[in-house]
Amino acid sequence: MIQQWWRITRTTLSLLALGAMTVTPVVWADQHAEGEMAATRKFTVVNVLYEGAKMFVPSVLIAEQGETVQIKIVNKIPGDPPNHGFAIPAFDVEEVVNSGETKTVEFVADKAGLFDVKCQLHPAHISAQLIVRDGGKKK
Numbered sequence: 001m002i003q004q005w006w007r008i009t010r011t012t013l014s015l016l017a018l019g020a021m022t023v024t025p026v027v028w029a030d031q032h033a034e035g036e037m038a039a040t041r042k043f044t045v046v047n048v049l050y051e052g053a054k055m056f057v058p059s060v061l062i063a064e065q066g067e068t069v070q071i072k073i074v075n076k077i078p079g080d081p082p083n084h085g086f087a088i089p090a091f092d093v094e095e096v097v098n099s100g101e102t103k104t105v106e107f108v109a110d111k112a113g114l115f116d117v118k119c120q121l122h123p124a125h126i127s128a129q130l131i132v133r134d135g136g137k138k139k
């Protein structure tokens with residue numbers, strides 16, 4: 001009887017823990033407080049090697065004009081070359097991240113449009129895109 005109760009309790013606890021893990025990132029993903037003026041939009045971009053191609057995941061970043069954009073860059077590409085770039089020329093962002101390391105860049109998305117996000121070290125590296133919207137704010 002006690003064994004059965006413990007089995008059920010244990011299952012419930014692990015399901016709760018699993019639930020917390022799946023729900024938490026969703027809560028963290030939205031960094032906006034309602035009505036906040038100078039919001040910070042946070043991203044984590046992982047540099048990966050997928051079927052021979054080096055790319056950024058996610059490869060499309062969307063922000064609102066006027067927001068401070070904070071991007072944590074993680075280099076998960078193993079081996080040679082040991083480092084990869086991360087550049088958004090339109091906003092003077094340029095960083096180099098060694099394999100296995102993490103760096104953070106921050107800038108103000110003060111103009112709207114579609115901008116290239118690339119590895120300035122390797123032209124073959126697949127680029128990403130940054131979309132800065134100017135019409136997205138509630139009026």
Ligand SMILES: [Cu+2]
Nearest residue numbers: 084119122125
């Ligand atoms: Cu690269």
